[in-house]
Amino acid sequence: MAEISWIKLKTTMFDDEKIRLIQAIPESDAILVIWIRLLVLAGKTNDDGLIYIQRNMPYTDEMLATLFDKPVNTIRLALTTLGNFNMIDLGQDGMIAITNWEKHQNVEGMDKVRLQAAKRNREYRERKKQQTLSISHDVSVTSRDGTDIDKDIDKEKDIVQKHQHSGKSAKALETDFEKLWKLYPNKKGKQVALKAYKKAIKDGVSNKQIQDGIVAYKKYLTANGTEQQYMMHGGTFFNQRSWDDDWSINTPTASGFDNYDFEAQQRKVAEQFEQ
Structure with missing residues (x-):
């Protein structure tokens, strides 16, 4: 991604309700400095609010502590606080994303x-x-x-x-994403998933490819009796483009498989995209 040398900060940012609430808690000054530093990093990455060194290499807490010259515990407190206020999204893979980046920046x-x-x-x-x-x-x-x-x-x-991809509006892309998100079984990390989805569409991936991958993954989960807590977070699935992974089922007679009509589910989603 092409690095930029500026980001946009509103002059009214300290009037924001979330910022005012953060100012009332311990280490507030450090947390707000870290928030601005994260915005700067997201601007340098210039990838829809995602923050990483390379696509497959997110920053660790220790790396951020070194870059920001802050104790690791302060970094963790800041990330937790900002996550609780839904100002950032923390993916299961460690990827940090600025929530509503398009509203913060040009x-x-x-x-x-x-x-x-x-x-x-x-x-x-x-x-x-x-x-x-x-x-x-x-x-x-x-x-x-x-x-x-x-x-x-x-x-x-x-x-x-x-x-200059398919020409779809942001609203149309989000509508298509919501249809796929409804199909995905573990709905955690939605903001990370949305950003990864938009990037994939720009790169030429089709909704059909992602849909087929989700359906294959659900078949795999059902065939192996995977519990909810062990299913891949949606944000991780989309960010790692796991629809391209091999979700072959080694035990075609696994319990519960025959009771779920995956082809009907797949047709249902396909019909939604055609509407």
Whole structure:
């Protein structure tokens, strides 16, 4: 993701009811500093409010303590407090997400930064390609550098196209997500799941792929008699794109399997998407 050098803070943020309530508890100053630092990290990541080092590497409490120069216990107190006030969402995999990021920040402006960065990279690669052609006087450049430049340009085009995805409005995307969320058995980590869903759709994943993955996972759970407390949180399932995992059932005669009409459930969800 293209890093940005700014985030938006409202001048009335300290009039907010949640901020005022936080100010009344111990370590309030430290908690509010950590809140602002988390907003800054989310801006640097520039991925719909998610906070991570790499996609599969969230920050640990110890990492945040080092970055923010705060005791680990203070970091944990802040994360718990902010989570209780629904200001952040803590995924089971440790991923932190700013709740309602699009309301806090200028999301369109941040998307523009990403697209501009892709455009600059594309123009730079094109200049390099032309320089290579000029030096070699060989129109059919077959060198490794020329091939890599073409590949990089194609990748950057893909990035732009992904951000200019299906054209669905935010409301339409959320409506489609709600239909899938109703189907998922363990409804925890909804905000993380929603952000991961939007990212997956931008990357070209279809609702049908996700739906089929959820249905396969439910069959797997039923066949193995998995209890609710051991089911993967919805936020984790979506964030890890677990619809692509292999949920093969090794025991086709597992108890309870015959009593659940998964095909009917799958048809029901498919009909909802067609409405």
